[in-house]
Amino acid sequence: MLRISPRFDRPRPASGRNTLARIYDAAETGWQDSISKLGFVEAYSDLMGQCPNTSVPHPKVMDVGTGTGAFASAWINAHGAPAALTLTDISPAMLASATSRLPGARAIHAGLGTAMPDVPPQNVVLCAHVIEHLDDPIAALSWLFDRLTPGGHLVMAISKPHWCTAFVRWRWGNAAYPPQKVPSMLARAGFCDIGAYPFAKGPPSRVSHGYIARRP
């Protein structure tokens, strides 16, 4: 059985009027500056450099839980503009911020795990620091798997247990998963060619970890 650190393996639910979407709406101002100062923009850029170029001439890319679009921007900086970019988030303010940074992208105000009938299968799915908010991480990874074409890649960052993560969890309520466990979680969701990529320095190296996996 897959065992995960008991302190971090469940998201703490947002309550009452203070839903997760409202919390992220309120955090949008200053979010991009904060993640940049903390080193996440640089860390995301390093991770995207590890992602194989898609062999598809006109790739479709979707960033799930895009926030201010930092993860999608890092992919574009490393691989060039995709033929179609779709950004999704449950927070309208975050989604508006991402689409203002990435004009031409299609914005979908919807959560991971919900039906997205008009979205075609994607060649690349991006997802940074979102799985941690879902009650069932394997179901969430399976949902991401189902969004991909055969051969398509998932690029992901997930919080890992660390005393710094305890502070992040107190503020945001997210779970955290040990890097030794995440590859088996990805395998359970159907992924292959799973790679785990530590971030090199600073806060990202302490609280997060990168992963790249392929749909067979």
Ligand SMILES: C[S@@+](CC[C@H](N)C(=O)[O-])C[C@H]1O[C@@H](n2cnc3c(N)ncnc32)[C@H](O)[C@@H]1O
């Ligand atoms: C920690 S932020 C990460 C944002 C961005 N991916 C980044 O790395 O900078 C989490 C984002 O996921 C969004 N989010 C949370 N739960 C979600 C869900 N179930 N589906 C889609 N987005 C979600 C939040 O609104 C927020 O914008």
